Amino acid sequence: MSIKDELLFDFSMNMPRLLISGKTGIIDNVKKLVMISETNIIVDNGKRYTSINGDSLIVKELEEERMLITGEIKSIEFYIDKKGDTHEG
Amino acid sequence: MRDRGSFLEHCVKIRVEGFQQQKLLTECVKAGIVLRQILIKNEIEMTFILTNWDYQHFLKLVKNRYRVTVLYERGYKAVIHRILRKKSTIIGFIIFVLLLFYQSSFVSEIRITGYETITEKAVRDSLREAGLYEGCSKNLDLNKVKLHIYQDLDNITWIGVKYTGNMAKVSIVEGVKTPTPVDQSKPCDVVAGKEGYLDKVIAREGKVALNQGTYIKPGDVLITGVVPITSTAFGTSGSALTERRVHAAGEAYAKIPYRLFFYQEKYDLLKEPTGREIYGLRVEFGNWKINTAKCLNNYDSAVYKEKVLVKTIRPIPLLLAAVQIQEVELSRQERSQAEMKKEVNRLVRSTIKEKIPKNAQILNKSLKFSSGENIIGVAIMLETLEEIGVEKEITVGESTN
Numbered sequence A: 001m002s003i004k005d006e007l008l009f010d011f012s013m014n015m016p017r018l019l020i021s022g023k024t025g026i027i028d029n030v031k032k033l034v035m036i037s038e039t040n041i042i043v044d045n046g047k048r049y050t051s052i053n054g055d056s057l058i059v060k061e062l063e064e065e066r067m068l069i070t071g072e073i074k075s076i077e078f079y080i081d082k083k084g085d086t087h088e089g
Numbered sequence B: 001m002r003d004r005g006s007f008l009e010h011c012v013k014i015r016v017e018g019f020q021q022q023k024l025l026t027e028c029v030k031a032g033i034v035l036r037q038i039l040i041k042n043e044i045e046m047t048f049i050l051t052n053w054d055y056q057h058f059l060k061l062v063k064n065r066y067r068v069t070v071l072y073e074r075g076y077k078a079v080i081h082r083i084l085r086k087k088s089t090i091i092g093f094i095i096f097v098l099l100l101f102y103q104s105s106f107v108s109e110i111r112i113t114g115y116e117t118i119t120e121k122a123v124r125d126s127l128r129e130a131g132l133y134e135g136c137s138k139n140l141d142l143n144k145v146k147l148h149i150y151q152d153l154d155n156i157t158w159i160g161v162k163y164t165g166n167m168a169k170v171s172i173v174e175g176v177k178t179p180t181p182v183d184q185s186k187p188c189d190v191v192a193g194k195e196g197y198l199d200k201v202i203a204r205e206g207k208v209a210l211n212q213g214t215y216i217k218p219g220d221v222l223i224t225g226v227v228p229i230t231s232t233a234f235g236t237s238g239s240a241l242t243e244r245r246v247h248a249a250g251e252a253y254a255k256i257p258y259r260l261f262f263y264q265e266k267y268d269l270l271k272e273p274t275g276r277e278i279y280g281l282r283v284e285f286g287n288w289k290i291n292t293a294k295c296l297n298n299y300d301s302a303v304y305k306e307k308v309l310v311k312t313i314r315p316i317p318l319l320l321a322a323v324q325i326q327e328v329e330l331s332r333q334e335r336s337q338a339e340m341k342k343e344v345n346r347l348v349r350s351t352i353k354e355k356i357p358k359n360a361q362i363l364n365k366s367l368k369f370s371s372g373e374n375i376i377g378v379a380i381m382l383e384t385l386e387e388i389g390v391e392k393e394i395t396v397g398e399s400t401n
Helices: A003-010 B021-031 B052-062 B076-085 B087-103 B120-130 B142-152 B292-296 B337-355
Strands: A017-021 A024-028 A032-036 A040-044 A049-063 A066-079 B011-017 B035-042 B045-051 B067-074 B109-113 B156-164 B167-174 B188-192 B196-205 B221-224 B226-228 B243-245 B249-265 B267-285 B288-291 B302-312 B318-334 B361-371 B375-387 B389-393
Touching: A017 A066, A024 A049, A032 B021, A040 A066, A049 B021, B011 B052, B021 B035, B021 B052, B045 B052, B052 B067, B067 B076, B076 B087, B109 B120, B120 B142, B120 B167, B142 B156, B188 B196, B188 B249, B196 B221, B221 B249, B221 B389, B249 B267, B249 B337, B249 B389, B267 B292, B267 B302, B288 B292, B292 B318, B337 B361, B337 B375
Parallel strands: B109 B167
Antiparallel strands: A017 A024, A024 A066, A032 A040, A040 A049, A049 A066, A049 B035, B011 B045, B011 B067, B035 B045, B156 B167, B188 B221, B188 B389, B196 B249, B226 B243, B249 B375, B267 B288, B267 B318, B302 B318, B361 B375
């Protein structure tokens, strides 16, 4: 990864940034909470929405634009940004 | 950076009831309020944990839009506040500590060790006179107590008093009482101190009273201090004297027989392991005891082995031991005479050490075995040569000592 790419990654403040490991997930750049339930958590990252689907999902911690989730994470989806692009994963 | 405290310090679990939960949570994120364990129960109810500092800000944030209920408070600050609120508990605790301190300032038990000829009662009485008794204050001058014991009791060579908790440990060492020798200026006999067969008498002063081989009893005169004289001063007052009294001195040796009897097992019990074993744990917690291996043991004959893993008294009396119960087959094997002789000789040596004086010379030793059904009796005859002479003052009428 080049320095340019790394800088772009670090300073992409309104883009979703996720770290998933086993039954734990960390979502950065959380600007707004759209929906929280046991099977689905949707957050607004500024330019995009991130949806995490799974079972027994619990928000363990929510602080300073960072959210720590635990539970059976099954899939992650990224929704349309404010300009109209669609991305899914 | 603002000090908002930590969750360990003081945190609050709350239930929030109202609409637009996500909006409220977004407001919290924007306000920098840290939330934990967010649990959405239904459309209008959710619970989460936040620090006490953040809770105050959260209340300002929600105003009257939501109903907020505190479910519980956690953290050491919360515990302290809870305790401090209970005045009666604090007073009770203080009284308990004071009672404990008050109780620990008294002697609850006195343990005396080392006494041999002096009775424990005599030592206790003397300690009581010195001010040391069960229930007395520990604030006592122990040097004064020791001094009193030295003055009050005879033949004490050393005394130690120390406190172990509420117990006073008194250790005493008694001196060896040596027979008081008769004053050199006073006439005396040398008498037998033990019974036996007289072997040899060497008189340095006085006259030998008994012949070699005579059976003597304690108190029998061996060297007499009354020496007959034949006066040659005829016609003077001294011619009337027929005996002279002297301070008899010398050594008297006697052969003293000792008869000892020991029993020995005729057979050795052999334990042959069968290969079946039970393993378990023995747990003792205060008065509660359990041994899992013993519960399962159904062997007719077994060997019990145990290894202590944990043994504590404070803060909790706990014992944890690994147990092995090994099934064995019992059989017996007749012991050889040489083996028994070896064992008996070991017993004889230990008996000699206890009963026979150190300066005694062992002249003869014989073992006689008498067989019983399952037991063999071993009779041991020991013959020792001992110095048995003891000085005894010649008294006419009452003793001058």
